[in-house]
Amino acid sequence: MRSSEPIVFVVDDEDVMRDTVSRMVQQLGFAAQSFSSADAFLQFSRPDRPACLVLDVMLGGDSGFDVVAALDKGNVQVPTIFMTGSGSIPMSVRAMKTGAVEFLTKPFDKDALRDAIQSALTRSMEQRERRAELEALEALLATLTSREQEVLFHVTAGLLNKEIAMQLGVVEQTVKVHRARVMQKLAARSVADLVRFTDRVAALRA
Amino acid sequence: MRSSEPIVFVVDDEDVMRDTVSRMVQQLGFAAQSFSSADAFLQFSRPDRPACLVLDVMLGGDSGFDVVAALDKGNVQVPTIFMTGSGSIPMSVRAMKTGAVEFLTKPFDKDALRDAIQSALTRSMEQRERRAELEALEALLATLTSREQEVLFHVTAGLLNKEIAMQLGVVEQTVKVHRARVMQKLAARSVADLVRFTDRVAALRA
DNA sequence: GAGGGGATTGTACCAAAGTTCAATACACCA
DNA sequence: TGGTGTATTGAACTTTGGTACAATCCCCTC
Numbered sequence A, B: 001m002r003s004s005e006p007i008v009f010v011v012d013d014e015d016v017m018r019d020t021v022s023r024m025v026q027q028l029g030f031a032a033q034s035f036s037s038a039d040a041f042l043q044f045s046r047p048d049r050p051a052c053l054v055l056d057v058m059l060g061g062d063s064g065f066d067v068v069a070a071l072d073k074g075n076v077q078v079p080t081i082f083m084t085g086s087g088s089i090p091m092s093v094r095a096m097k098t099g100a101v102e103f104l105t106k107p108f109d110k111d112a113l114r115d116a117i118q119s120a121l122t123r124s125m126e127q128r129e130r131r132a133e134l135e136a137l138e139a140l141l142a143t144l145t146s147r148e149q150e151v152l153f154h155v156t157a158g159l160l161n162k163e164i165a166m167q168l169g170v171v172e173q174t175v176k177v178h179r180a181r182v183m184q185k186l187a188a189r190s191v192a193d194l195v196r197f198t199d200r201v202a203a204l205r206a
Numbered sequence C: 001g002a003g004g005g006g007a008t009t010g011t012a013c014c015a016a017a018g019t020t021c022a023a024t025a026c027a028c029c030a
Numbered sequence D: 001t002g003g004t005g006t007a008t009t010g011a012a013c014t015t016t017g018g019t020a021c022a023a024t025c026c027c028c029t030c
Helices: A015-027 A038-043 A064-073 A089-097 A110-142 A146-156 A161-168 A172-185 A191-205 B015-027 B038-043 B064-073 B089-097 B110-142 B146-156 B161-168 B172-185 B191-205
Strands: A007-011 A031-035 A051-056 A080-084 A102-105 B007-011 B031-035 B051-056 B080-084 B102-105
Touching: A007 A015, A007 A038, A015 A031, A015 A051, A015 A110, A031 A038, A038 A064, A051 A064, A051 A110, A064 A080, A064 A089, A080 A089, A080 A110, A089 A102, A089 B089, A089 B102, A102 A110, A102 B089, A110 A191, A146 A161, A146 A172, A146 A191, A161 A172, A191 B191, B007 B015, B007 B038, B015 B031, B015 B051, B015 B110, B031 B038, B038 B064, B051 B064, B051 B110, B064 B080, B064 B089, B080 B089, B080 B110, B089 B102, B102 B110, B110 B191, B146 B161, B146 B172, B146 B191, B161 B172
Parallel strands: A007 A031, A007 A051, A051 A080, A080 A102, B007 B031, B007 B051, B051 B080, B080 B102
Antiparallel strands: none
């Protein structure tokens, strides 16, 4: 799976500043896409590629924080770089607390923007890797029938086949059959593999 | 193990401000201890109790960042609240990036300080719990002889007794003996327990 | 109604894990 | 030097896990 080229989204309602930033981004060698309002960006269906957001804190309707909140609510992760021409320290602190990568004050130079974008894109790629791993594990888990999943969880809980059989109201031999199929489907060589599989899924889901 | 009362360290080289902050902290119901310089605080041997640091960014010799860097270097974790009378946005962003809990601009009101302190102390207690858990697990691990630890790691790697025996150049029965002792010492009921034990130790060490 | 997937059970057998009892060997300490 | 702790091995045995083959049952779909 080759990761496609990253893209930088620029959201600012001031035309001049938006164009300036967008041009800077492109001069730095990144693909850029501009939006003149929070809604325009939120309604835009993001392509599946590493991305980050360069966002003006002061927007017409919504503030930049509302945009981040909306993305969070939609369970969308886009590393964000805030920028502002008239920000305050409390505002910058709030931005960083919400997980912003950087908070730039206009005017900012190309170096600062480049560093911020690279940092944000790195974070984006890490998020994507994490998501990809979770999806792969979920897909693998989905190949198990519900009964097999029950057996899997009991096995990783450390129960004996005998105990699992009682829990499920079946005979031990039945558990063995399911268990063997679980091992095969998950390409597991040992119980240790199963435990790490389930724990990893749980960790990534959290 | 009862956790002792939390304490708030105040470091500021301005006498008036230091006393004011210290008094505010105490009025909020927290124990406070003041220091007039970075060195004074760094050379002070911190008691073993939940704590946080309220630190002026502008100090005489070292800046507040130097203090945090020194603590980090000494592998000391003290959730930090920065405060400043003449800070800038870049400075506040830098502070938050280094993991600061809050960045307050003077003058700040009691509510802001209270919220920041509570948040910092909560983080401190979480750090202490994590550290305590690691220490407990390390202590448990230390009850194993080196041979037993080798067997443990091979078992959690998913190897069969037969394979472990070959790796260690001993007979399978020897491995069984060590393995049984490991299970007993770690109070483990299954291989799943052993895997979670070793993985947890690794996670906490990281 | 035929076929397929899933769940279940049975029998038989082999491999691995775990337990118990006993013994030897070595290093280190009081 | 005797005792302790650790490592090692052996034998015998029980329990548990894993595999192979076969069969039945149920639900759902073509």
